[in-house]
Amino acid sequence: MSAAAAQEAEAPPAARVEVTGSRIPTANLEGPSPITVVTAKDIQAEGARSVESFLNNLPQVFADQGGSISNGATGTATVNLRNFGADRTLVLVNGRRLPAGSPTSTAADLNQIPAPLIKRVEVLTGGASAVYGSDAVAGVVNFIMNDTFSGLQLEVNQSFYNHSQHGGNAAQASADRNFPLPGKIGADGKIKDGALTMGGNFDNGKGNAVVYLGYKKEEPILQAARDFTACSLGGFTTGDKFHCGGSGTSYPGRFFTDNGQKTVADANGGVRPYVAATDQYNFGPLNYFQRPSERYEFSSFAHYDVSDKARFYMEAAFHDDHTVAQIAPSGLFGFDASGANAIHYENPFLSSQWRSALGLAAPGDTADALIYRRNVEGGGRQDDIRNTSYRGVIGIKGEIGKWNYDVFAQMGKVLYAENYFNDFSNVRIGRALDAVTDANGNAVCRSVVNGTDPNCVPYNIWSLGKITPAALKYLQTPGFKRGSTSQSVEGFNLSSDLGDYGLKMPLAKSGVGIAFGFEHRTEKLDLATDVEFDTGDLAGQGGPTHGVGGSFSVKDYYVEARVPLLEKVPFAELLSVNASYRNSDYTTGQKTDSYGVGVEWAPIKEIKLRGSYQRAARAANIVELYTAQGLGLFGMDSDPCAGAKPTASLAQCARTGVTAAQYGNIEDSPAQQYNAVFGGAADLKPEKSDSYTLGLVLTPLRDLSFTIDAFDMKVKGVIDELPPATTLDTCLETGSAASCSLITRDRLGTLWALETARILAFNQNLAVRKTRGIDFGANYRYKMADLGSLDFALNGTFLKEFIQEDFPGNGEYDCAGYHGTTCGTPLPKWRHKARVSWTTPWAANLNLTWRHINAVELETSSTNKHLTAESETADQRYSARDYLDLSASYRVNKIFTFSAGINNLFDRDPPVSGVVAATLGNGNTYPQVYDALGRKVFMNLTAKF
Secondary structure, three states, X not given: OEEHHHHHHHOOOOOOEOOOXXXXXXXXXXXXXXXXXXXXXXXXXXOOOOHHHHHHOOOOEEOOOOOOOOOOOOOOOOOXXXXXXHHHEEEEEOOEEOOOOEOOEOOOOHHHOOXXXXXXXXXEEOOOHHHHOOOOOOEEEEEEEOOOOOEEEEEEEEEEEEEOOOOOHHHHHHHHOXXXXXXXXXXXXXEEEEEEEEXXXXXXXXXXXXXXXXXXXXXXXXXXHOHHHOOOEOOOOEOOEOOEOOEOOEOOOEEEEOOEEEEEOOOOOOEEEOOHHXXXXXXXXXXXXXXXXXXXXXXXXEEEEEEOOEEEEEEEEEEEEEEEEEEEEOEEEXXXXXXXXXXXXXXXXXXXXXXXXXXXXXXXXXXXXXXXXXXXXXXXXXXXEEEEEEEEEEEEEEEEOOEEEEEEEEEEEEEEEEEEEXXXXXXXXXXXXXXXXXXXXXXXXXXXXXXXXXXXXXXXXXXXOOOOHHHHHHHEEEEEEEEEEEEEEEEEEEEEEHHHHOOOOOEOOOOOEEEEEEEEXXXXXXXEEOHHHHHOOEHHHOOXXXXXXXXXXXXXXXXXXXXXXXXXXXXXXXXXXXXXXXXXXXXXXXXXXEEEEEEEEEEEOOEEEEEEEEEEXXXXXXXXXXXXXXXXXXXXXXXXXXXXXXXXXXXXXXXXOOOOOOOOOOOOOOOOEEEEEEEOOOOXXXXXXXXXXXXXXXXXXXXXXXXXXXXXXXXXXXXXXXXXXXXXXXXXXXXXXXXXXXXXOOOOOOOOOOOXXXXXXXXXXXXXXXXXXXXEEEEEEEEOHHHOEEEEEEEEEEEEEEEEEOOOOOOOEEOOOEEEOOOEOOOOOEEEEEEEEEEOOOOEEEEEEEEEEOOEEEHHHOOOOOOOOOOOHHHOEEOOEEEEEEEEEEEOOOOEEEEEEEEOOOOOOOOOOOOOOOOOOEOOEOOOOOOOOOEEEEEEEEEEO
């Protein structure tokens, strides 16, 4: 974990390598743009067996998809630089891009990268599209693999979590509701993996081949296994005291009738009023905190020197990752029992109390109701996801005269399969609820009697304990998705030191470096959904999921130059400038120009100033372009027009479709989820970004270095859905016809209860995102003679601002230091990772790491009009977290090395709140940000022959 400056001593002065951010080989491993390097030693010290886990610990990286996500999981792991989004971070392996991770999540899937085979990771933040093409808006993460391994190495690893339940406000909330609390955890969430790496030279050293095989299996952890997630917080929190909230889709049911909200009282069909404070469903404990997964990996690298001027090379990789994301059971999420689905007096399951509550007085009468009932009998919804990838690269590189060349072709393909289990069919719900008595006096479905559906089994939700296995078998309907992504790239690169031709500046000792080339890239994506997904028949999906398909190609021409102006003259040990330019032509009709300039000035060896400007671009991906429009869910703290005392006036709410009769009588969503229509748009234009960096590198001593780099980044024309909450707020405040016309309330006045409720939110080039801050790095080695050496490293980021504007003219808001349903994942103003490593003379190494995450506030505490809102004290603050990690390794003999460690040594709980952002929020916290599972113990045994 270091700035690239600290790595300079590792390369011989004469060695010329290609460093991330440039295609011109150089002997200097630092350039005008700051690069953070994570080495194989760093990865080993953290016990990291998944790539996203050690990347998320870098202060430049913000949380995204990973193994702790349940609701909204894609089955992939992604990296998100500067919080500009994973789609704006380009992921490379040995300088070449990975394909789209899946048809549902186009960002590159880090699960494709075998952690044990990584030599180092180079992270460059700031636009790099001029060098690498589209998607490098926030920066580049380049994985350099160990592709020249020689020998045989076998690794066996195991890790698990150990946790003592610490009680506290969240646990007390569960105890107050008599929800079960877990006891001390000795070991859970076990992760086992093994890797075999074989490699060697052949034909007198002309060639080398490496083969890697890996296997990994992770056991699940439920939220029920931690006391701070034993219930879903929110809804009823008061002051500084948490209370359990939950979902209005409850058990044994929530029935909206003309006579008020009712629920089932007993096994005899008794009826009582529904009381939200005690009847809401505690959906959290069944969610996975760590998803189960099983992964197989294969990688191979080979090269062969055809001559001293030509090297043939190849790469091949395969990964198969199978995981299951479990969330709370499905059920009747506002089933509209009216019209053809109305409740009949003749239903044999209705008690006299239910007939009275529904207003059914005599045979032939029907009643309307809105029914929310959780399928606790059927268990959690399980999203079974499989991603299988294939990737290959072939090429030849070498020298022709004084020019270096590299000609290559690569292909990548990802196969995607999703099976969604334990959901309910809306069509079958209607049939199963409509029960009658047949000629033999048995309760059957009306559809059985009239022959519409002879397989129907009646569903008796009117009394406790009357759901039959046969009814569940009929109602529980699987959904299937199948798809793939593919990528092909062909290209060449030429580079040279023109100093060999005499082209260099008069006061420079090095010549002008130049590189140029061409790339042709084709991206394809296809996702097919079955009838259940496509029609929205699955009750627990929030709306239909439509298939998507399409492709595009792009031709890129690029050029880069580095010009040393002054070298080894007074006040200029080095003064150098570089420039890059790329022209991209897409078959979608779009064209982009990306370019950048950088300057390095070292008045003396010990001091270097550096600065850069980058104009980057990102073209819309296939999902953004071609996804069919369909109903989905979005998060919002509350509907300002709902509740007995709406926060918006009647005049304001009328603009959104609320009638005078509805005002003050609208039920708000207990789960804080509302309906919106999302989808693609074929006329999207490329996003553009401008990135500025200005830095100082100090090396006052050979073993001491400091880096300070300020960054200022802005993305314009961000491709995103217009946030539905913003549309609602704009309509309420201004009455804008453009905003109000996008809002439709259902017949109950809600924005969530029925499918007719919706806010239109299609993809558009609207938003602006800006961020500014300062990165700090320090590295120091202290030699202790016969006791070895101590290495100190610090990597920290001060986030001054993270500003968003949802659409032009709407006004900006700053999310730095906040989290929530609008700002999303926590954006602490200061994060750092500091490590001290003791390399002893006794074949042992010790590492102590300190990870710090500053406190963040709930966004509602901001004074900005787009964020401010009322909130309870208990929800308002995520306090700072400090984690200490301890690890050690010992070389037993020439063959065996044993290492072990403990992360989160003191078993600190994560901060919790009843308000978290959708998807990334899980279990009242953000498990991709904080250590949510407790103390992690890991062990590794490596044998090398």
